Amino acid sequence: GYFDFRDAPPPSVDDAAATATDTAPSAFGKAHTFFFTDEATLAYHSTAYAGTGASASSLTLAPGFDWFYQENMSVGVSVAYSHSSTVGVATDIVSAASPQNVHSTGDGFGFAARLSTNVALADWVSLYPRVSLGYSHSISSEVEGTASNDSTSNALTGSIGAPLLFHVAPHFVLGFGPELLGDLYHGYQGRPEQIQRTTVALDSLIGGWL
Numbered sequence: 122g123y124f125d126f127r128d129a130p131p132p133s134v135d136d137a138a139a140t141a142t143d144t145a146p147s148a149f150g151k152a153h154t155f156f157f158t159d160e161a162t163l164a165y166h167s168t169a170y171a172g173t174g175a176s177a178s179s180l181t182l183a184p185g186f187d188w189f190y191q192e193n194m195s196v197g198v199s200v201a202y203s204h205s206s207t208v209g210v211a212t213d214i215v216s217a218a219s220p221q222n223v224h225s226t227g228d229g230f231g232f233a234a235r236l237s238t239n240v241a242l243a244d245w246v247s248l249y250p251r252v253s254l255g256y257s258h259s260i261s262s263e264v265e266g267t268a269s270n271d272s273t274s275n276a277l278t279g280s281i282g283a284p285l286l287f288h289v290a291p292h293f294v295l296g297f298g299p300e301l302l303g304d305l306y307h308g309y310q311g312r313p314e315q316i317q318r319t320t321v322a323l324d325s326l327i328g329g330w331l
């Protein structure tokens with residue numbers, strides 16, 4: 122005779138299809154998923170100028186994350202930090218005094234809230250329009266010999282962008298696209314007037330989602 126020692130009967134066709142659907146990877150933009158980004162890609166630059174004591178270096182970090190509260194709609198926050206350092210030489214051509222080293226440093230901190238939407242163009246690419254509102258605080262210092270000058274500034278900036286996201290691997294994207302930024306407020310310590318900026322940029326980002 123025939124004996125079947127399996128604990129349960131084999132799954133039906135409908136059960137197998139349901140299981141495959143449950144285990145299939147979710148698409149980018151699915152509700153209740155998180156999207157983590159770094160839009161500065163941990164940038165660090167260091168430059169030395171031959172034949173002089175001049176040098177320059179900078180470091181930028183800009184991580185962020187977004188939460189899809191419904192299909193293809195997300196809210197998010199980002200933070201940013203930047204540091205720059207420059208050493209130059211100042212020469213007084215009038216008095217012919219000895220050249221003085223000038224050391225300038227700058228630090229910037231900021232955060233922003235944003236609203237985004239995902240528009241699928243194909244399985245491997247989507248458009249990711251977004252608007253954001255951010256605050257930043259900058260501190261700069263310049264030292265020349267025994268003289269020094271410090272200043273601070275604060276800014277409230279709005280932006281709109283529309284990067285293309287290329288889905289190069291499961292749960293991993295690379296983005297590239299335009300962004301327009303404008304100051305709603307930009308004030309400097311000790312100065313009554315504002316100097317508002319408008320910036321047009323072409324930005325890149327790297328991100329992963331789960």
